[in-house]
Amino acid sequence: MNAQTLIDNPDLSALTAWLSEHADELDADGPAQAELLSRLARSGLFRVSVPEELGGNGQPVSQAIDVIAEVARYSLTAAFVAWGHRTFIEYLLASPNFELAQQWLPALLEGEIAGATALSNAMKYLSGIEDIQIRATPHDDGWRLNGKLFWVTNLDPKGYLVAAIVENGPDHPPSIALLDSRQEGLTRSDNLDLLALRGSSTAALQIDNLTLEPSQIIHPDALRFCPSIRPRFLGLQCGMSIGHVRASLDSISLRARQHNGSYLQPALSALQETLEQHTTALYEGVNNGLFATAPAELFKLRIALAELVQRATNQELEATGGNAYLLDKPTGFGRRWHEAAFIPVVTPSVSQLKGELAKHEDHSA
Ligand SMILES: Cc1cc2nc3c(=O)[nH]c(=O)nc-3n(C[C@H](O)[C@H](O)[C@H](O)COP(=O)(O)OP(=O)(O)OC[C@H]3O[C@@H](n4cnc5c(N)ncnc54)[C@H](O)[C@@H]3O)c2cc1C
Incomplete structure (x- = not known):
């Protein structure tokens, strides 16, 4: 297939x-x-x-x-x-x-x-590079929450739910909680002033004395939940890289047809082949559960796909030439160039994954 x-x-x-x-x-x-x-x-x-x-x-x-x-x-x-x-x-x-x-x-x-996922804090906490940003203190049958989430996307002003990691003190593991925009104590900032993806409803959340009921707990132990959800979290995220590369390949193919650009064909074929290999490996690995036991394989694929986005965007620029710079030419290149800058920084970022792979290699050495 x-x-x-x-x-x-x-x-x-x-x-x-x-x-x-x-x-x-x-x-x-x-x-x-x-x-x-x-x-x-x-x-x-x-x-x-x-x-x-x-x-x-x-x-x-x-x-x-x-x-x-x-x-x-x-x-x-x-x-x-x-x-x-x-x-x-x-x-x-x-x-x-x-x-x-x-x-x-x-x-x-x-x-x-x-539905909004604020779990980059959880992923970075598990990698030992960030403290948990929300603290819970017991209150009645549940808890009171205080803290801040610096980046959360899909905070639709009409109403949203957020999944976040919550610190529960030294005697309990951190949990994953669901926060509801209708709750008192949850304040959304204005949309962040982003380089691109500005219509993604991305904002910060301030949490002041928000009441959390036990019924709002998605999982009582983030240390078990996050690794178990990671293959799907990361696998679904790789869809963004795959689609972005496909868009650049569409654009390069068009140039190759329009301008006797047969010289573009070898680069185009190489990019297509690499995308096909990574996509097939990703789809097989998420479907057969490989990445649950071999997360490093998924980390390498995420990094490889992020690198492919950069290669494909560069190739698209070469194929498009000066028209890529003209805002009155509807090539879509300028937008894709900015979009491409998002791929390496979304959690788990390429830096975070390289750090994890280095630790993995140290352990297996
Ligand atoms: C448009 C946009 C929307 C976002 N939406 C969301 C969202 O909905 N939910 C959410 O949770 N987050 C969201 N984020 C946050 C995002 O996913 C990342 O957490 C963030 O951009 C990357 O964190 P960072 O800035 O600390 O950079 P990082 O890539 O983490 O790196 C920062 C520094 O830390 C170092 N570093 C990284 N990893 C390691 C390591 N393992 N060991 C040692 N050093 C290391 C790097 O060298 C670098 O200097 C969003 C970000 C953007 C730009």
Whole structure:
């Protein structure tokens, strides 16, 4: 099977037509962002790879990665929002608190409320490079929370849920909690002033004496939950790189056809082949559970795909020439160039992963 043509979902074509029209606006904080989540939900993409009995299509997780890739081919802003929302759904599917999934899945699958993952703090805490940013103190049957989350995407002003790691003192492991935008004590900043992806509803959250009930606990032990969720968290995220490379390859192919650019063919074929290899390895590894026991293999793939994004974008620039610099030429290159700068920094960032791989190699030496 050709991994690049895994999905042939007719509903996605309406979405991608809308994304082609609004990609620059989404990147630049324009009004289309208000419609983004409902457009994504209407395509049915949040149901992909969710179990059938919970409202999904029951397909392997590779299919969810592939739909995120198809979205990223048109807009990385949309793909990142789709990733955050779909990953939040994955947390509820993996939660032992089944009531939480029952309560929220229907609204999440319909895009009626936004799901946001603030777990970069958790991932960095597990790597020993950041302290937990939210502290819990016991209160009645539950807790009071205080702290700050510096980066959270998909904080739809109409309403959102956030998954975050919470410090519970020296005698208990940190937990993963669900915070609800309707709760008192949760304050959203304005959208952050970003280089790109400005329509991704990315803001900071201040948490002051927020009451957390036991029913809001996604998992009582973040140290067990995070490694178990990581293959899907990271696998779904790789969809963004795959889609971004596909967009550059589309653009290079067009130039190759337009300008007798047969000299472009070897570079194009090499990029296509590498993308195909990485995509196939990723899809097989997430579907067969390899990355649960061999996380380093997934880390290497994430780094390799991030490098491929940079190579493909550079090749696209060479193939496009001066037109890449003209804002009145609708090449999409300028947006993709900015978007590409996001790929290495999203958690787990390429720096974080290289640090983890270095530790892994030290241990196995
Ligand atoms: C547009 C945007 C949206 C975002 N949305 C979200 C979101 O929804 N949820 C969320 O949780 N986060 C989000 N983030 C945060 C993001 O995912 C990363 O956490 C953040 O950008 C990277 O952290 P950092 O700046 O500390 O850089 P890092 O890449 O972590 O690196 C910073 C420094 O630490 C060093 N370092 C890194 N790893 C190691 C290591 N293992 N050992 C030693 N040194 C190391 C590096 O050398 C570097 O100097 C978002 C970020 C952006 C830009």
